[in-house]
Amino acid sequence: MPQKSTTKRLTLDKDEPSLLFAINDLLSTGGIDFDEWWKEFSKPPNNKLERESWTKPKFIDITPKEKSDIGRWIKYYPDKEDENTFHKLSGTDRDLVYHINAIGYQQSGSVENIPGKNSKPPLKGFPLLELHFISPEKKKGVKSIRCTGFTDDDLIAKTFKLVQPVTPADIKRWAQKIKTIFGDTKYVWKKGKECVSYTGLAARLQGLEGYAYVQNKQDGINLFTALLKIFDYAPDKDGFNISESTSTTKYTKQTKEITVAGQKVTPDERRPIADCEFDHAVLKLPLLNKPIPLVKRNVILYK
Structure with missing residues (x-):
């Protein structure tokens, strides 16, 4: 089979940049919109018993500007009130979702991640x-x-x-x-x-x-x-x-009323x-x- 010339570079027609953008977006996100997923993930559970032990999570995007094209880097806090406990995660949006779910399973005693070196036993x-x-x-x-x-x-x-x-x-x-x-x-x-x-x-x-x-x-x-x-x-x-x-406010008893939804x-x-x-x-x-x-x-x- 004849070899293609290595001197000719690949080019895109004028209507193809959108396709290139879509490919790059797919590579950087893994096909998942992390922000949309987070909106649902960070909502409190409907079940009353589960709500009693639930803690609201948070994340901080720490992606370096010069590395924004390779995915995202975040600091993930399972409990937003506990500033001392966080995980540094990186990867595509799909990777981040996987890692956060694995951390949740691990903390609740329900790990479903793939065993690897130094991995903890699944519960x-x-x-x-x-x-x-x-x-x-x-x-x-x-x-x-x-x-x-x-x-x-x-x-x-x-x-x-x-x-x-x-x-x-x-x-x-x-x-x-x-x-x-x-x-x-x-x-x-x-x-x-x-x-x-x-x-x-x-x-x-x-x-x-x-x-x-x-x-x-x-x-x-x-x-x-x-x-x-x-x-x-x-x-x-x-x-x-x-x-x-x-924290000087985390443990303070709340006595002041605030207005929520009127x-x-x-x-x-x-x-x-x-x-x-x-x-x-x-x-x-x-x-x-x-x-x-x-x-x-x-x-x-x-x-």
Whole structure:
């Protein structure tokens, strides 16, 4: 086959620049409009239970001007109020959507990303224990832990021998543990300004990786230790880290009314400081459409 001349350059007819633009746009975005996707992603969930533990995200575009033709670079904050926790992401719009979803799955204990070097074990499909705390002033807090090694999907249990199907006996045992550790002791989560995180491979394998706002480091360690006791786990002492917010307004109680859509409202506290006592716990199974009530205060609801 004769070779094409290398001296003749490719050119576009006068009506073809729009095609070149479309190709470049497709390469830089991956075929997804990130800004349109973000509008939907950053909306609060409709489900009331999901809304209680939801945090509003934000991102900052840090794409260098000289590199605007290769995609976008952003700083992504899963919680816009937590300025200390962010991820630097780059790539096409499609890449950014993928990475943000992967981070969300990872934080909630539902990772669905492709395993790779140093990747963390996926937790999707494991049951989720969700514990709710409330203060006398109705300030709320929610902490969760995954039941690693269990699944509600019989096919997965039969295919992968590392997990076993959830049984009523398992649920009763978890409910009893929660009653003993949190209900009988009237456990109090003292929410404060310091952020204690529990992370690492051990935390991941135990089904508990995240952070909590507390009054001091020991309160945070005590909270994570109590959660791990549900499964008779001991915490990894090297898995704890602590940070403190420098914000002067984040924890201020809102007393001034503002006008929203023509109505007077008093905004909720952005990060309430309160002593939240254990109130109730539920079990969430991926294949069920609603949570299973387990414990209310010191009363076991699951029979």
